[in-house]
Amino acid sequence: MANVTYLIGAGASAGKRWKDIPGGDPKDNSIYEGLPCVNEISGCLWNIYSLIDRTTIPNDLEWMNPQIGLTSVDDWEEARKNLSQRLLRLHVFCERNATIDTYAKKLVLKKRQEKFKELEQLLTLFFIYLQLQNYPDTRYDTFLANILEPHLHFPQNIRVISWNYDSQFEIAYSEYDDKDGLLVGSKDAKFDIDYEIIKINGTATFDNQTSIAKLRKDIWKKIWAIKEEPNRSEQLQREQTWVLEFVYLYQLHVVGKKDNTHLSFAFDSSEPSKKILNRVDKIISQTDALVIIGYTFPFFNREIDRKILQNLKVDAKIYIQDKYPQRIKQNFKAVKAEIPDEQIELKDDTDQFFLPPEL
Numbered sequence: 001m002a003n004v005t006y007l008i009g010a011g012a013s014a015g016k017r018w019k020d021i022p023g024g025d026p027k028d029n030s031i032y033e034g035l036p037c038v039n040e041i042s043g044c045l046w047n048i049y050s051l052i053d054r055t056t057i058p059n060d061l062e063w064m065n066p067q068i069g070l071t072s073v074d075d076w077e078e079a080r081k082n083l084s085q086r087l088l089r090l091h092v093f094c095e096r097n098a099t100i101d102t103y104a105k106k107l108v109l110k111k112r113q114e115k116f117k118e119l120e121q122l123l124t125l126f127f128i129y130l131q132l133q134n135y136p137d138t139r140y141d142t143f144l145a146n147i148l149e150p151h152l153h154f155p156q157n158i159r160v161i162s163w164n165y166d167s168q169f170e171i172a173y174s175e176y177d178d179k180d181g182l183l184v185g186s187k188d189a190k191f192d193i194d195y196e197i198i199k200i201n202g203t204a205t206f207d208n209q210t211s212i213a214k215l216r217k218d219i220w221k222k223i224w225a226i227k228e229e230p231n232r233s234e235q236l237q238r239e240q241t242w243v244l245e246f247v248y249l250y251q252l253h254v255v256g257k258k259d260n261t262h263l264s265f266a267f268d269s270s271e272p273s274k275k276i277l278n279r280v281d282k283i284i285s286q287t288d289a290l291v292i293i294g295y296t297f298p299f300f301n302r303e304i305d306r307k308i309l310q311n312l313k314v315d316a317k318i319y320i321q322d323k324y325p326q327r328i329k330q331n332f333k334a335v336k337a338e339i340p341d342e343q344i345e346l347k348d349d350t351d352q353f354f355l356p357p358e359l
Contacts, residue, residue: 002288002358011294015137034137042094049087055243068256124261127204140172143353154196167212174213206259285311289358297331321347
């Protein structure tokens with residue numbers, strides 16, 4: 001039985017845009033399902049900032065929480081304004097730099113640790129919010145339906161190494177088992193477990209946070225319960241509910257307890273940990289077929305990518321799935337030049353995650 005490893009990047013969570021939906025506006029590139037690609041983050045930040053900036057806190061608000069400093073409508077209003085201004089600044093920095101990763105690396109190189117921590121916190125909030133509001137990328141659900149065994153875990157010959165800090169796998173898995181989660185290892189995990197998924201960059205969550213899958217179910221119960229009231233449209237109430245949830249999470253994790261985030265960047269010298277790389281190395285060294293989905297091998301990550309792939313078998317089969325697989329092949333060869341071209345197969349059909357014949 002061949003060992004198959006999936007190496008995934010942001011493209012694996014890109015999902016669909018409204019223009020991709022049957023009958024959708026061909027000019028509407030806003031997200032219908034999944035998460036933004038790197039070049040879409042700035043636009044998404046602007047959209048969320050605009051929503052929060054134009055939303056007023058209702059006078060009949062019942063979501064008071066003295067423990068985190070939200071005791072009045074004025075408290076909520078101040079938190080809303082602070083959050084919107086921070087998101088606006090982050091949008092501006094995204095516009096001034098090639099990517100959000102570029103800006104993050106600048107902060108590390110300039111030793112601006114407080115700003116870097118704020119960036120990690122805001123990015124974590126940003127990805128939590130998007131995953132609460134957007135439909136998850138359905139390819140994860142289909143993938144799990146195809147591979148999960150009767151005990152609802154991965155077969156022993158399938159493992160995932162992810163550069164993503166989203167929770168798309170976890171959200172999809174909650175549809176199969178809402179009690180026990182997938183075995184996911186990242187920088188804070190104990191490595192005496194055979195993890196099914198290893199996250200190089202950690203996960204966009206905070207300390208002691210309820211899982212995003214559970215948060216999604218809780219917030220959508222509130223959304224579904226909304227009924228149109230006189231002088232308050234259902235759409236306005238929905239927008240207010242989303243904003244209130246975002247402001248609450250901001251006040252709870254960033255302003256209140258200043259919680260640590262489980263998100264990290266590969267170029268931060270302290271991450272990823274040696275334990276992560278040791279576990280990844282064990283998985284890669286046993287890999288017979290490597291399926292690369294939506295990962296571009298950016299130069300930022302080149303040193304880590306070389307460590308990850310250093311013990312990949314020379315005769316391993318490589319599958320690259322992306323809308324532009326030839327470009328990724330060139331970047332892959334820069335990292336692992338000894339793999340012959342005839343062992344690399346390109347897949348430009350991205351409707352579902354590729355299941356190789358080795359399975």
